[in-house]
Amino acid sequence: MRALDTQLRRSGRVSEKRQFGFQAGATVERGIRAIMPNSIEPAKPSLTLQGTVEKVIPGNSITPEKAQILVETDEHLYREIRIENILQDENGKNVGLKAGAQVAVTIHAENDATVPKTNS
Numbered sequence: 001m002r003a004l005d006t007q008l009r010r011s012g013r014v015s016e017k018r019q020f021g022f023q024a025g026a027t028v029e030r031g032i033r034a035i036m037p038n039s040i041e042p043a044k045p046s047l048t049l050q051g052t053v054e055k056v057i058p059g060n061s062i063t064p065e066k067a068q069i070l071v072e073t074d075e076h077l078y079r080e081i082r083i084e085n086i087l088q089d090e091n092g093k094n095v096g097l098k099a100g101a102q103v104a105v106t107i108h109a110e111n112d113a114t115v116p117k118t119n120s
Contacts, residue, residue: 045108047107067096
């Protein structure tokens with residue numbers, strides 16, 4: 001990050017942060033995302049479903065702890081998914097989901113893994 005910050009200062013692009021009203025303590029990376037939001041990572045086709053953590057399944061010496069998530073959909077046979085119950089917070093610290101937590105399940109796909117659909 002420091003190398004990017006130094007490189008942008010030399011190129012004169014850091015001043016672009018100020019014209020967008022960033023605070024003095026804002027990082028250069030945030031400034032770049034505000035100036036060019038989709039140039040770093042292009043948007044992928046995606047779908048987000050709401051869900052609830054139905055239960056946390058304890059792990060053992062063979063399998064890790066799992067969170068069972070009930071996804072809100074009309075397909076009754078395909079509503080539950082299980083994931084390893086290890087997530088990372090904004091500080092990079094490992095955390096786990098609690099039973100009853102409301103979650104969003106997002107599915108991303110590469111553009112070449114999708115086909116056009118017609119509205120029927």
